[in-house]
Amino acid sequence: MPIANGFLLPTEIPDEKFFDLSVGLCRSCAMVQLTNVLNRDQLFHDSYAFFSSTSEGMKRHFKEMAASLTARYLENSEPLVVEIGSNDGIFLSNFIGTNVRVLGVEPSANVAAVAVSKGVRTVSKFFDEQLASKVVNEDGKADLIVGANVLCHIPYLNSVFAGVRTLLKTQGALVFEDPYVGDIIKKTSYDQIYDEHAFYFSILAVSAVCSRHDLEVFDVEPQTVHGGSMRYHIGIRGARPVSIAVSALMEQERSAGLDRLETFETFRKNVENSRTELLSILQKLKAEGARISGYGATSKSTTVLNYCGIGTNYIEFICDTTPGKQGRLTPGSHIPVVPYGAFAEKYPEYAVLFAWNHSNEILAKEVNFKNAGGRFITYVPAVGILK
Ligand code: SAH
Ligand code: TMP
Numbered sequence: 001m002p003i004a005n006g007f008l009l010p011t012e013i014p015d016e017k018f019f020d021l022s023v024g025l026c027r028s029c030a031m032v033q034l035t036n037v038l039n040r041d042q043l044f045h046d047s048y049a050f051f052s053s054t055s056e057g058m059k060r061h062f063k064e065m066a067a068s069l070t071a072r073y074l075e076n077s078e079p080l081v082v083e084i085g086s087n088d089g090i091f092l093s094n095f096i097g098t099n100v101r102v103l104g105v106e107p108s109a110n111v112a113a114v115a116v117s118k119g120v121r122t123v124s125k126f127f128d129e130q131l132a133s134k135v136v137n138e139d140g141k142a143d144l145i146v147g148a149n150v151l152c153h154i155p156y157l158n159s160v161f162a163g164v165r166t167l168l169k170t171q172g173a174l175v176f177e178d179p180y181v182g183d184i185i186k187k188t189s190y191d192q193i194y195d196e197h198a199f200y201f202s203i204l205a206v207s208a209v210c211s212r213h214d215l216e217v218f219d220v221e222p223q224t225v226h227g228g229s230m231r232y233h234i235g236i237r238g239a240r241p242v243s244i245a246v247s248a249l250m251e252q253e254r255s256a257g258l259d260r261l262e263t264f265e266t267f268r269k270n271v272e273n274s275r276t277e278l279l280s281i282l283q284k285l286k287a288e289g290a291r292i293s294g295y296g297a298t299s300k301s302t303t304v305l306n307y308c309g310i311g312t313n314y315i316e317f318i319c320d321t322t323p324g325k326q327g328r329l330t331p332g333s334h335i336p337v338v339p340y341g342a343f344a345e346k347y348p349e350y351a352v353l354f355a356w357n358h359s360n361e362i363l364a365k366e367v368n369f370k371n372a373g374g375r376f377i378t379y380v381p382a383v384g385i386l387k
Helices: 010-015 056-073 109-117 129-139 157-167 181-187 203-211 244-255 261-287 299-308 340-345 356-365 367-371
Strands: 023-025 032-034 080-084 101-105 142-148 168-179 215-223 229-236 292-295 350-353 375-378
Touching: 023 261, 056 142, 056 168, 056 356, 080 129, 101 129, 129 157, 142 157, 157 168, 157 203, 157 215, 168 181, 181 261, 203 215, 203 229, 203 244, 215 244, 261 292, 261 299, 261 375, 340 367, 350 356, 356 375
Parallel strands: 080 101, 080 142, 142 168, 292 350, 350 375
Antiparallel strands: 023 032, 168 229, 215 229
16 A cells, blocks of 8 residues: 555656555454554654645534533633644634633644644644653643544554553543544445554453553543544543443444454455445446546545555546645555546536545535536445435
8 A cells, every 4th residue: 555645746656655554453452453554754744635624524523522522621710631633723723712721732744833823832743651741841731632533543552641641630531532443344434444544443442551551431422523433531540430331332342243353354355345346336437438536535545546446547536625635646546636626617427435424514515516417426334326
């Protein structure tokens, strides 16, 4: 596989890097994880391609999250919220003008600069145990530590949890959410598997990590975002009552076999079938002379395109609203990424919905494409052409 967010210029093709992408299940703690991870500086740097605020739906999601966590955890007079992976400030900007002190920790300097320009205090560093001690020295301990779609990106997870333990106040909470392995299995959303996602969390695995650091999960809340995520509430062991939702989810995971290899063998077969079905639709449409584009040059699409062997043989271009991806080629498959306007000016007959996790938002706004006879092709939770 190439680097999932490594959108490149044609001149960079000869130097493009590839690596082996494979996933394993830990037999002792049930963590699903990449068996081979890349160096963090190769992934997160000053030209990181993903800007969280490109999605209106995610802006709403984080606004609601800020309101809900404020009511639950931020009753002190000047509480401190530290966010790991704060990106362009999509979550922390909700606290501007309030009594809440914030600090974003965001190593990708270009996205961190956008947060700073919005007035969100941000340090452009990787969060780990060392950084946590530095924050304690400079700002004191945190009432709330938040991480959305980031802890699953961090292979040195034990250092992160040790840092959380150091940084949290006695009654403080770490609240984090990531794509949920139960949904990945259920929906065959194998495109969540790419270099940046070192872990595919379950509560069984998250609890095992917590127990190594004197922490415990005291609540869980399923989320619909990113194709199905889980929000974990974690505190210092014994500090808060543990919700019944925690043991219920553990039970559910055991009965779904999320701690057993056979479950993942079945998943593998489902993934292979998904590839066969998607290719057969594309081959058929292409044979009929249809014009096919892609919608959303997501990092997830890199897995699908490269695993299925889809390039410009099937897909003419992929439109994406992120300026930094436009004018570049998709990693490995080298399909041109074009601005949204190129899609709307001359609609193709079909568009593969690579940003399927934003499908509500996209289907609602693409009325003209639909009225022009355009159809979306999807592959999660099942391969097909949307009605
Ligand atoms: N929280 C945002 C961004 C998710 S993308 C959202 O949900 O939309 C993941 C982000 O985590 C990237 O911006 C990346 O630069 C950052 N990141 C990666 N490793 C990190 C680390 N060790 N500490 C803090 N941020 C990290
Ligand atoms: P994500 O799946 O990692 O959130 O990335 C979504 C990508 O899709 C990102 O590159 C922006 C792009 N996008 C569009 O081009 N149009 C849209 O309407 C939405 C919601 C996303």
